[in-house]
Amino acid sequence: MCGTDAPDAAAGPVSNGSHASKANPASSPYQNVNDFISNVARFKIIESTLREGEQFANAFFDTETKIKIAKALDEFGVDYIELTSPVSSPQSYEDCKTICGLGLKAKILTHVRCNMEDAKKAVECGVDGVDLVIGTSSFLQKYSHGKSIAIIKETALEVIQYVKSQGVEVRFSSEDSFRSDLVDLLTLYKAVDQAGVNRVGVADTVGGATPRMVYDLIRTLRGVVSCDIETHFHDDTGCAVANAHSALEAGATHIDTSVLGIGERNGITPLGALMARMVVTAPDYVINKYNLKALKEVEELVASAVQINIPFNNPITGFCAFTHKAGIHAKAILANPSTYEIIDPAIFGLTRYISINSRITGWNAIRARCEQLGLKMTDDEVKEVTAKIKQMADIRPLAIDDTDSILHSYHIELQKKQAQQV
Numbered sequence: 001m002c003g004t005d006a007p008d009a010a011a012g013p014v015s016n017g018s019h020a021s022k023a024n025p026a027s028s029p030y031q032n033v034n035d036f037i038s039n040v041a042r043f044k045i046i047e048s049t050l051r052e053g054e055q056f057a058n059a060f061f062d063t064e065t066k067i068k069i070a071k072a073l074d075e076f077g078v079d080y081i082e083l084t085s086p087v088s089s090p091q092s093y094e095d096c097k098t099i100c101g102l103g104l105k106a107k108i109l110t111h112v113r114c115n116m117e118d119a120k121k122a123v124e125c126g127v128d129g130v131d132l133v134i135g136t137s138s139f140l141q142k143y144s145h146g147k148s149i150a151i152i153k154e155t156a157l158e159v160i161q162y163v164k165s166q167g168v169e170v171r172f173s174s175e176d177s178f179r180s181d182l183v184d185l186l187t188l189y190k191a192v193d194q195a196g197v198n199r200v201g202v203a204d205t206v207g208g209a210t211p212r213m214v215y216d217l218i219r220t221l222r223g224v225v226s227c228d229i230e231t232h233f234h235d236d237t238g239c240a241v242a243n244a245h246s247a248l249e250a251g252a253t254h255i256d257t258s259v260l261g262i263g264e265r266n267g268i269t270p271l272g273a274l275m276a277r278m279v280v281t282a283p284d285y286v287i288n289k290y291n292l293k294a295l296k297e298v299e300e301l302v303a304s305a306v307q308i309n310i311p312f313n314n315p316i317t318g319f320c321a322f323t324h325k326a327g328i329h330a331k332a333i334l335a336n337p338s339t340y341e342i343i344d345p346a347i348f349g350l351t352r353y354i355s356i357n358s359r360i361t362g363w364n365a366i367r368a369r370c371e372q373l374g375l376k377m378t379d380d381e382v383k384e385v386t387a388k389i390k391q392m393a394d395i396r397p398l399a400i401d402d403t404d405s406i407l408h409s410y411h412i413e414l415q416k417k418q419a420q421q422v
């Protein structure tokens with residue numbers, strides 16, 4: 001279907017029905033449960049395409065590209081934009097300063113190791129906030145930086161005090177949180193909270209956490225710290241979006257994303273997929289806060305910058321995300337799009353497409369196409385021409401033009417017959 005039947009709003013029968021007018025959103029079982037701890041309807045996004053995303057295998061962002069991406073993310077309405085550490089290279093340092101000088105609405109963060117030298121470089125760049133990170137699992141303590149929890153705590157408190165003294169936001173995050181000792185973690189978070197951090201960060205660095213593990217850890221942490229809680233989920237086991245949702249339900253306040261999920265290995269929670277999830281959970285909040293119609297453009301910009309295609313099954317913008325094919329689906333979609341769509345594509349400035357070119361096409365979809373083409377036929381005639389389309393589709397894949405040709409020829413034959421009868 002995909003090769004010969006590419007969605008094109010002008011080509012196939014497009015149902016203009018809108019979800020809002022045909023379904024009562026208040027009746028959705030997927031929406032926000034209003035418990036007091038959940039932040040699903042008031043979360044913030046820390047967009048890390050220009051930090052975590054730069055760790056994606058294909059990524060090379062020159063200054064101009066970074067500026068374009070930062071501006072596009074700002075237009076989209078993300079709350080924060082996180083940049084690569086300025087100690088990474090001289091150009092990273094310059095780019096960090098340049099982006100801080102753009103005057104964007106989004107706050108600019110940079111992500112550095114939890115030590116004084118890195119923090120000083122970060123502050124020098126003029127960022128709004130510094131995201132401090134250090135591994136707390138025994139793996140990272142032993143094989144990465146070699147520091148004990150006591151030293152981590154002592155250093156963290158010094159660095160936090162310094163960043164705060166510069167009037168800059170500060171966050172402390174424990175890399176590899178889920179493989180860290182819970183007592184170590186809570187002791188550290190409590191200490192940095194008391195030291196006045198704006199946020200603590202919980203990171204599933206290796207992508208092994210499940211939504212239930214996330215809920216339990218964040219719920220526990222929520223009872224220990226009073227500051228905001230940022231969360232960061234890798235997608236190695238396919239749970240990054242679900243984990244983000246679970247974190248918000250448990251009281252996390254901020255979610256890290258990157259466009260198309262790009263990042264180290266197979267990346268993190270994708271911005272678009274998170275929007276898809278959250279627009280279903282908390283439609284009013286998401287629609288009013290984010291410029292959802294700009295999503296496709298942001299994704300295309302980043303996809304082109306890192307030389308990848310948008311995956312076919314990407315939520316929202318995958319080429320067939322709003323394509324309906326089977327006859328049973330098509331009939332119901334034409335009557336009411338909510339039957340087989342959880343998200344109205346119009347919210348993202350997109351249209352749905354109904355495929356009419358296969359052996360599984362039904363006569364209701366063909367009737368809609370005939371109406372669109374202005375070909376008048378009785379129901380029995382539509383059924384007869386549908387059978388002809390199926391006959392042909394049994395032999396080879398059809399393009400929309402093939403189906404339309406069958407419809408036009410059949411209609412011409414009908415007209416000839418009618419003329420003969422007169």
Ligand SMILES: CC(=O)SCCNC(=O)CCNC(=O)[C@H](O)C(C)(C)COP(=O)(O)OP(=O)(O)OC[C@H]1O[C@@H](n2cnc3c(N)ncnc32)[C@H](O)[C@@H]1OP(=O)(O)O
Pocket residue numbers: 055085087088089112113114115133134135144145146175205264
């Ligand atoms: C899970 C994550 O994604 S965390 C963020 C990852 N981001 C980055 O790595 C930013 C890009 N990195 C870089 O440009 C470089 O790694 C730099 C500039 C940070 C450091 O480069 P180098 O000095 O050449 O060290 P290298 O990369 O080989 O090793 C990392 C060093 O940081 C130390 N380190 C690692 N994490 C931390 C931390 N959180 N706090 C302090 N030191 C740390 C390691 O012990 C190691 O130190 P060493 O020089 O004594 O061996």
Ligand SMILES: O=C(O)CCC(=O)C(=O)O
Pocket residue numbers: 052111131132133173174175176201202203204205206232234
């Ligand atoms: O700083 C953080 O919270 C996350 C760092 C990171 O990229 C990770 O742990 O995967």
Ligand SMILES: [Zn+2]
Pocket residue numbers: 052205232234263264268
């Ligand atoms: Zn990461």
